[in-house]
Amino acid sequence: MKAFRFVRCELDAATGVARLVYAFDDGPELVETITIPGAPFALDAARAAAVQRALQLLHLITGVSYYKAAVPGEIRIESYTIDAETAALLESVYLHGLGEFAYRNGLNLHGRIRFPHGADADAAAPALGLREHALVAIGGGKDSLVSIEALRALGIDQTVTWIGGSQLIKACAERTGLPTLNLGRALAPQLFDYNREGAWNGHIPVTAVNSAILVLAALLHGVDQVVFSNERSASYGSLIEGTGEVNHQWSKGWAFESAFGDYVEKHVAADLHYYSLLRPLSELAVARQFTRTDRYDAHFSSCNRNFHILGERPANRWCGVCPKCHFVFLALAPFMPKPRLVGIFGRNLLDDPAQTGGYDALLEFQDHKPFECVGEGKESRAAMAALAARPEWREDELVKRFAREILPQLDATELAIAPLLVIDEEHRIPAKLWDRLRAHLAA
Ligand SMILES: CC(=O)N[C@H]1[C@@H](OP(=O)(O)OP(=O)(O)OC[C@H]2O[C@@H](n3ccc(=O)[nH]c3=O)[C@H](O)[C@@H]2O)O[C@H](CO)[C@@H](O)[C@@H]1O[C@H](C)C(=O)N[C@@H](C)C(=O)N[C@@H](CCC(=O)O)C(=O)O
Ligand SMILES: Nc1ncnc2c1ncn2[C@@H]1O[C@H](COP(=O)(O)OP(=O)(O)OP(=O)(O)O)[C@@H](O)[C@H]1O
Numbered sequence: 001m002k003a004f005r006f007v008r009c010e011l012d013a014a015t016g017v018a019r020l021v022y023a024f025d026d027g028p029e030l031v032e033t034i035t036i037p038g039a040p041f042a043l044d045a046a047r048a049a050a051v052q053r054a055l056q057l058l059h060l061i062t063g064v065s066y067y068k069a070a071v072p073g074e075i076r077i078e079s080y081t082i083d084a085e086t087a088a089l090l091e092s093v094y095l096h097g098l099g100e101f102a103y104r105n106g107l108n109l110h111g112r113i114r115f116p117h118g119a120d121a122d123a124a125a126p127a128l129g130l131r132e133h134a135l136v137a138i139g140g141g142k143d144s145l146v147s148i149e150a151l152r153a154l155g156i157d158q159t160v161t162w163i164g165g166s167q168l169i170k171a172c173a174e175r176t177g178l179p180t181l182n183l184g185r186a187l188a189p190q191l192f193d194y195n196r197e198g199a200w201n202g203h204i205p206v207t208a209v210n211s212a213i214l215v216l217a218a219l220l221h222g223v224d225q226v227v228f229s230n231e232r233s234a235s236y237g238s239l240i241e242g243t244g245e246v247n248h249q250w251s252k253g254w255a256f257e258s259a260f261g262d263y264v265e266k267h268v269a270a271d272l273h274y275y276s277l278l279r280p281l282s283e284l285a286v287a288r289q290f291t292r293t294d295r296y297d298a299h300f301s302s303c304n305r306n307f308h309i310l311g312e313r314p315a316n317r318w319c320g321v322c323p324k325c326h327f328v329f330l331a332l333a334p335f336m337p338k339p340r341l342v343g344i345f346g347r348n349l350l351d352d353p354a355q356t357g358g359y360d361a362l363l364e365f366q367d368h369k370p371f372e373c374v375g376e377g378k379e380s381r382a383a384m385a386a387l388a389a390r391p392e393w394r395e396d397e398l399v400k401r402f403a404r405e406i407l408p409q410l411d412a413t414e415l416a417i418a419p420l421l422v423i424d425e426e427h428r429i430p431a432k433l434w435d436r437l438r439a440h441l442a443a
Contacts, residue, residue, distance in 0.1 A: 001025055003074040004067045009059035011051065013041045016220065020059045022066045028190060030066050034058070034213055035184030041220045047128050050269045051219050056080055057268065058212040060090050060115075065209070066191060067094065068101055069199035075115055087115035089263050096250045097205025099237075100371050103246045104202050127271040130224035134158040135181065135214055140169040141302035142290040142328065143229035147277040148176055149293060151227070153440050154433065158227070161217065163210055168299075168306050168317065175299045183217055192310065203371070205251035208260065211274065215264055218272060225430075230257065230276040232424055233283040233376050238369040248371040254279065254426060261428045275428035281441065283375030284383060285421045287331035289441065297344050302328045304372070318345045325349065326358045327374035333393065334386045334417060350387070351396040359384075359398050365406050378414060381406075385415040 007021040007029060016039030020032040043051060060082070067075070082090075094113045102109045134151060136158045138144040151158050160173045161181040173180045195201050207230065214226045230252040237247025247253060261274040278286055301317035302324050318325050329349045332341050342348050349355050361367040363384065364377030374380075387393035388403040423441055427434075 001070040001072040003076050004063070004070070004072050006059060006063055006075075006077045006079075008079040009055050011055050011216075013039065013043060013048075013051075013220075015039050016041065018055060018058070018216065020062050022063055022188070024066075024070055024072065030188035030190055032062055032065075032188050033184070033186045034216070036217045036220050037181060037183070038221055043220075046126060047219065047222070050125065050128055050272075051216065053125065053268045054212070054216045054219050054264075056082075057086075057263075058216050060086070061093060061208050061212045064094055064097060064204050065187060068098055068202065068204060069191065069194045071107065071109065071112065071200060073112065075113070077116060081118045082115065083120045084117050085120055085263070086267070087117035089259055090115045092259060093205060093208050093251065093256065096247070096255070097208055098202075099246050099250055100248050101200075101202030101204065103240065103243060104371075105200055107200070121267070125265075125267050125269050128219075128222075128269050130218075130269065130271050131222050132157065132225075133221075133223040134225040134227045135161045135218050135221070135223055136227040137210060137214055137229065138162045138169055138173050138176075139229070140166060140172050140300060140306065142296075142300055142332075143231065143278055143286055143302075145172065145176075145296050145300060146286055146289045147227060147229040148178070150277060150289075150437060150440055152176075152178070154436050156433070159221075159223075161214060163213055164307075164309070166307055168301055172296060172299050175296060181217065181221075183213055185213065187309070203248060205256070207249070208251035208256060211251070211260060215268065215272065215274060219269060224271050224273060226272070226274045228252075228257070228274075228276045229278045229286075231278045231281050231283050231286050232426075233379060234373065236376050238371060239364075240368055246371070249373050252276075252373065257428060273428070273430055275430070277429060277437070279427035279429070280424040280438075282379060282420045283327070283331055284334075284379045284417060285423070285441075287328070288335045288421065291332065291335045294340065297340070302373075316346060320345065320347060320349060320352075321355065321358065323358060323362065323370035323372040323374050326355060327362055327372075327380065330359070330362065330380055330383050330387075331375060334383050338392050348396060350393065350398045353397050356398060356401065359402075363402070363406060379420055381410060382415050382417045382420055385410075386417050 005023045011018040016036040018034040022030045162169045234252035235254045237245040362380040
């Protein structure tokens, strides 16, 4: 393949269906479809122009799923032009968002990803007078539920919003009792053929794609906030010997959030605020927040095996053997009564010797942090050290092994949980919310 082509993008405001069209060389058109319920959308000229800008941004970001199948040397944008700032944002999203993909496939993408661009646009995007209301992304796991409950406690109007057909996410969304919005997304079917035929494949920055979809939905619905639930720990990747840092969850990190959020306000709509409500918190602090209500215990799951487009789902909501199950069990354990936690998972993962290797990776003991959405090694070590001091946990096989074999090798001054629960000040949460939110999170 010589070139990856951004062929065109179109949105029908009468139906809410967006078509994002790509191609390799002179091959078939690859059409991804996004459906935003609530049509027909009546848009004044300023909002229609902002929707067009958001649609192009979505087209450009979503192309990463297809580009990765062949990583050709040339990128062409055929039906509109972009400026240097847009090109820089995209080059960063593609390079860092495909970091794990490149590492696992032994590819070097540095210097390869170049988006063609013209001069910088001089006019900043105007404010549109958007209604004060939050579209909150829900992923079926604990994080977004913590945000939803925090916004509820603060009295912020919100619509719980998700992409795709997951029944598990739908059940969690309905359990909130709040208004819901389910956005449709269908990848171009040829991508799955390419994968079967041996195209390059691997992780893509899915949170960047989801973010761009919600920005488009927010504009069509005329609301002023898109809220994600990405914690501080997501900014830190796995440290690979001889390679450096590779972050599976790069588009959940601060680098993406700050670049994308600033771009949306400057280039799409000045009064559309994209932010992560959980950015000031570590994974352990989010876990602690989650334990404040048991409303979702029988509904939520953080296990990504629930969320495949193709393929099998786990027999119950928690497979119990993947890094996310391992980590979420460990992160909740210091803050939740043991019977409640074992009840959620249906078993005690810390008393199962078969999970030793998985926990060693989380602890960064003779292994690196797994390529998954899990907390930092220091969070896992602090949580495990806390459990080693608790009578109800210390006899469990993996806690006992930690105390015997790993703990003596660690610096005891780095194992306290309290410093990891400190609320950070680096975030994009609107100033008018922050003081009240801070007080809620500190309680
Ligand atoms: C559910 C899951 O973890 N999927 C990852 C898995 O994909 P798999 O082949 O096992 O199954 P499917 O998800 O059904 O995907 C089928 C193929 O489709 C392609 N694809 C899918 C979505 C998309 O947006 N673009 C695509 O190109 C892909 O080629 C699949 O082969 O392994 C893949 C390869 O490593 C991963 O890319 C799949 O991850 C999904 C994109 C996904 O939604 N994953 C989230 C659960 C996830 O990892 N979230 C991160 C967020 C961090 C971030 O933004 O990067 C997290 O929780 O850490
Ligand atoms: N299908 C989806 N639709 C909309 N937003 C999603 C979807 N999947 C994940 N997200 C959002 O992406 C972000 C990262 O997802 P992540 O899986 O870390 O969060 P979560 O499911 O809320 O919690 P957990 O970490 O426990 O799985 C969250 O803001 C989440 O709401």
